[in-house]
Amino acid sequence: MSNKILVTGGLGFIGSHVVVELQNEGFEVVIIDNLSNSSIDVLKGITAITKKQPIFEKLDLRDKTAVIDFFKKDQDIIGVIHFAASKAVGESVNLPLLYYENNLNTLIYILQELLNKETSNFIFSSSCTVYGQADSLPITESAPIKAAESPYGNTKQIGEEIIRDTCKVSENLKAIALRYFNPIGAHESAKIGELPIGTPQNLVPFITQTGKGLREQLFVFGDDYPTKDGTCIRDYIHVVDLAKAHVAALKRLIDGDNTDNYEVFNIGTGTGSSVLEVIKTFEEVSNQKLNYKIIDRRAGDVIAAYADTTKANKVLGWKAKLSLKDALISAWKWEKGLN
Numbered sequence: 001m002s003n004k005i006l007v008t009g010g011l012g013f014i015g016s017h018v019v020v021e022l023q024n025e026g027f028e029v030v031i032i033d034n035l036s037n038s039s040i041d042v043l044k045g046i047t048a049i050t051k052k053q054p055i056f057e058k059l060d061l062r063d064k065t066a067v068i069d070f071f072k073k074d075q076d077i078i079g080v081i082h083f084a085a086s087k088a089v090g091e092s093v094n095l096p097l098l099y100y101e102n103n104l105n106t107l108i109y110i111l112q113e114l115l116n117k118e119t120s121n122f123i124f125s126s127s128c129t130v131y132g133q134a135d136s137l138p139i140t141e142s143a144p145i146k147a148a149e150s151p152y153g154n155t156k157q158i159g160e161e162i163i164r165d166t167c168k169v170s171e172n173l174k175a176i177a178l179r180y181f182n183p184i185g186a187h188e189s190a191k192i193g194e195l196p197i198g199t200p201q202n203l204v205p206f207i208t209q210t211g212k213g214l215r216e217q218l219f220v221f222g223d224d225y226p227t228k229d230g231t232c233i234r235d236y237i238h239v240v241d242l243a244k245a246h247v248a249a250l251k252r253l254i255d256g257d258n259t260d261n262y263e264v265f266n267i268g269t270g271t272g273s274s275v276l277e278v279i280k281t282f283e284e285v286s287n288q289k290l291n292y293k294i295i296d297r298r299a300g301d302v303i304a305a306y307a308d309t310t311k312a313n314k315v316l317g318w319k320a321k322l323s324l325k326d327a328l329i330s331a332w333k334w335e336k337g338l339n
C-alpha cells in the first residue's frame with residue numbers, strides 16, 4: 001500500500017519541519033509550493049537532514065486546473081497536510097481578497113479532489129486566533145469562536161467551517177484541524193527554520209534579527225496589560241513539537257482511530273510566557289543584552305492566550321516536550337547561520 005503524503009506549502013516554516021518528521025517516520029512525501037513565501041533552498045535543507053529528497057512540484061494551488069491534473073497524476077496519495085496559505089495578519093487587512101482567494105480557493109480545490117477518492121485523510125493548519133480573547137484560560141477546544149480581528153483570521157474560521165460542512169456530507173473524507181498556538185524555533189541542525197520576508201510579524205524572528213544586529217531595536221507593544229509584567233502572554237510551541245503533532249494526527253486518521261470524521265485539536269504547550277519573559281530567556285541563551293523599547297499597544301493584540309492541551313495529550317497521545325529555552329536556542333542557532 002502507498003504511504004505517500006502530499007504536503008502543500010511544504011517549503012514553508014512549519015511545512016518543512018513536518019516534511020522532516022514524516023520522512024523520519026517512513027512516509028514518502030510530495031511537496032507542492034509556489035515559493036511565494038519560501039525558497040527552493042529549503043529542499044536542500046530538508047534533504048541534508050533526512051538524506052531523502054522529497055518529490056517537489058512548483059505549483060500554484062490557486063490554479064484549479066493544475067490541482068485537478070496533479071491529483072489525476074498522483075493517485076496514490078493517502079493523506080494531505082495543507083499548509084499553503086498567506087499568513088501576514090497586517091497585510092491581510094490591506095489585501096483582503098488576496099487572502100480570501102489564496103486561503104479559501106486553494107482549500108476548496110483540494111477538498112474537491114479528495115472527494116473523488118475512496119478515502120482521504122486531511123490535516124488543516126488552523127490557529128488559536130479563532131478564539132480571539134478567550135473568556136477563560138487555558139483555552140479548550142470548546143471555547144467559543146470569536147469574531148475575527150482580520151481577514152487572515154477569518155480565513156481560518158471559514159476554512160474550518162468549509163471542512164466541517166464538507167465532512168458532514170462526505171463519509172470518505174476524514175479531517176483534523178490543528179489550532180496552533182505560537183510556533184517558534186527551528187530544527188536543531190539549523191538546516192531549516194523560519195525565513196521571514198521583510199519585517200518579521202512575529203516576536204521571535206524580530207528578537208533574533210535584533211540580537212544579530214540586523215535590526216536596531218525591538219519594539220514591545222504595550223506593558224500596561226493586566227498580566228504578570230504588563231506584556232502580552234502567548235503559548236510558544238517549538239516547531240519540531242508542532243511537527244510531531246501533525247504526524248500523530250495523520251496516523252490517527254490513517255489508522256481509523258478517529259471518533260468523528262472532523263476533529264479539532266489545540267496544539268500548544270499549555271504554558272503562557274510574557275513578551276518580557278521571552279526577551280529575558282533570549283538574553284540568557286544568547287549571552288547578550290537585547291536593545292528593546294516599550295511602545296504603545298498594537299491594535300488587534302489579545303492580552304493572553306495559552307492552550308489547554310488535555311485533548312491532544314490524551315486523544316492524539318502527543319505532548320510538547322521542548323521548552324521555550326530549547327526553542328530560543330534553536331532559533332538563535334538558525335539566525336546566526338543565515339547570511
Ligand SMILES: NC(=O)c1ccc[n+]([C@@H]2O[C@H](COP(=O)([O-])OP(=O)(O)OC[C@H]3O[C@@H](n4cnc5c(N)ncnc54)[C@H](O)[C@@H]3O)[C@@H](O)[C@H]2O)c1
Pocket residue numbers: 008009010011012013014015032033034035036037038059060061062082083084085086087102106125126127128180181182183202
Ligand atoms: N507561523 C505561525 O505563526 C502560524 C500560526 C497558526 C497557523 N499558521 C498556519 O500554518 C500554515 C503554515 O504557516 P507557516 O508559518 O509555515 O507559513 P509559510 O509562509 O512559511 O509557509 C506557507 C507556504 O505555502 C506556500 N504557498 C502559499 N500560497 C500558496 C499557493 N497558492 N500555492 C502553493 N503554495 C503556496 C508559501 O510559498 C510557503 O512556502 C499556514 O496555513 C498558516 O496560516 C501559522
